[in-house]
Amino acid sequence: MRVIAHLSDLHFGRVDPTTLPALQSALIAARPDLLVVSGDLTQRARRGEFEAARSFLDSLPFPRVIVPGNHDIPLHNVFARATAPFRAYRRAFANELEPFFIDQEIAVLGINTARALTFKNGRINVLQVERSCARLEQCGPAVTRVIVTHHPFDVLATGDDGAVIGRAGMAMTAFARCRVDLILSGHLHVGYAAPSAVRYSDTGWASLLVQAGTATSTRRRGEVNAFNLIRIDRSRIAVESLGWAGGAFSLTATAGFQRGSEGWSSEPPNRSQHTMSPPA
Template identity: 50%
Template structure:
């Protein structure tokens, strides 16, 4: 079994300073095998903010896999946005925009979904999809296969002010071919964990789609600061959400879900040990196959 810490939407430049040290301490206490950060390390892609983010990452356990988000692209510096959108990210965080982590149980592929021509939306392109498909197809089916993006392949329940990642449908079809098990993302500052079958009608296949809230930002959207702890093993994934408790100055367990794999599909386990007959609800959904693309 592997323990994966999933952080997202740090937004250095708009963080709650009371959270930083307790978060670092608790992540160390959890002794993760991997720390994943799914984008938006900064608020406005400024050098000082990237330096704060770099210091935060250096204080966390390793190994780590990090991808950029739309806030890591300059907003007001139009020349930098168009010509070198991730120059500061590459300088301070990492050169590799499609990083890969692999051990003898899991393989994790990061994909950069941040784009210069949009303010908040993101997308994957054909080259990225094919690269991820090949990387995951190259390992055996005994491995748990994980994709990390900033922009989501599904949306949590409730009113939405965001779109799915662009080209989501062809990406999901490619992920089905290579047997991707788990999709991690952020962006919407709201936590959720659902089967992809509720949105994507791909016969005989579904992945587990997990969203992280914002770990450290003051830009909450009705949910307390939080992060995910995933216990990942063959055919079973437990997702624990830890939420910030201001009075206690610490994160505490807020919710837990367990999913099991049958064939190439993931189902949520109910409290009585049975499997959900239908994919877990994920809010308002378009008809199958009509996700943004």
């Protein structure tokens, strides 16, 4: 089994400072095999914000896969936005915008979906999708295939269809073909987990879509600060949501999913303590 700690939307520059030491303790206690941060590390892509985010993440002794979000591109500095939108991000978090982690059980690939021209909305393109599938298809059958993007492929918890990543249908068709097991995203500041078949019913394969809320930002959308611990076996994934509860992060929901011949589906409710499914 592998454990991924999935954080998102830290938004350094607008963090609630009381969450940081509690988040650090919770993560160190959880001892994940990998830390994933699905974008929006900063509020306004300022150098000091990136330095604060980097220093916090450097205090956590785990391998990590990080992708940028729309907030990690300068908003007001038009010249920087047009000529080198990821310069500050790269300075803090290395040159690689699409990082890759692999061991005997999981392969985790980041895809950059933030775009300088579209401001808030994200996009994925054919080249990115083909490159990702080629990489994941080289992994053996025992390895669980995971993709990380900032922008979501579904918006079940918010109903804001405009937030779905551009060219999502094209990407999900290809990801079904290369049997992507799990897609981790953020951006909505709301957490949930659900099979992709809810929105993409005709691809022949369902990935599991998992959203993390905002771990540390004061920009909460009706939910407390939260992050996910994802426990991965080849045929079962448990998604635990840990929410801010008066000075510490504690377990608020668990959802279980199983792998079948057509991909991932929810386990019968008796195996899950609480559902993390979106409202009907």
